[in-house]
Amino acid sequence: MSATQQFHQTANDCLERIAADLWPEAKLALVIYTPNKPELDIVLKDSGLNVDEVVSTLRRRGGLGLDGENIYKRLLCDAIIGAMAFGxxxxxxxxxxxxxxxxxxxxxxxxxxxxxxxxxxxxxxxxxxxxxxxxxxxxxxxxxxxxxxxxxxxxxxxxxxxxxx
Structure with missing residues (x-):
């Protein structure tokens, strides 16, 4: 088993143990990123996880806001500008x-x-x-x-x- 596969297995086992101690409706996600190396990103998520709720939680509790630069916001703004221009x-x-x-x-x-x-x-x-x-x-x-x-x-x-x- 490769180091990456071993990490995934270990992280998954830990998340399952943590999830077992959460309240029934709770969902769990783990995100690991390396700046400027998106090929190394890892996302582990509960089954049935709603990623829109994850973003909303990051906005409410994690400091995610409209200010600051990230590719998701840039692409969304580009899509809005494009829709308005086409209109x-x-x-x-x-x-x-x-x-x-x-x-x-x-x-x-x-x-x-x-x-x-x-x-x-x-x-x-x-x-x-x-x-x-x-x-x-x-x-x-x-x-x-x-x-x-x-x-x-x-x-x-x-x-x-x-x-x-």
Whole structure:
């Protein structure tokens, strides 16, 4: 028997003895890790162990929080960001009932609102430009109004250049 197999057997025997002295609903898990060497990680767990409850226990009692860096949180955040980006683009919708659907819906709503605001800005820019042309041809209007409107048109053009047609 290899040293690793012997360790697993010894650890398992110890966990079984500890588990026997726990209250009936209690579950037990042992995690051994070596920093920067995930290939050496060992996880021993009771049958029927709910790993989500283990994470919740670590959050409540073990100092696991949202701050700090770990790959699980990074991957989860990446999935949320991706779902929101796909929602904004109205592509690759999350399946109904999937946890990421809420984030896809948020991205989709924001994308739809951006499209609506862009169209409203395009319309306002078009109408303001038309008014400016009428004022220019009619003559006799206050130049300050014309200058302010031209500035507003430039602001609208700057924003519209950043959005897809």
């Amino acid at each position: 904004k683009q109205n592509s690759n919708p999350s399946p109904e009932g999937h946890w990421s659907k809420e984030f896809w819906d948020i991205g989709h709503a924001e994308g739809a609102l951006q499209d609506e605001l862009t169209q409203a800005l395009r319309l306002a820019r078009k109408e303001l430009d038309a008014c400016q042309r009428v004022i220019h041809y009619a003559g006799g209007f206050d130049p300050a109004y014309v200058n302010d409107a031209q500035t507003a048109l430039k602001v609208a053009d700057t924003v519209l250049e950043k959005t897809p047609a």
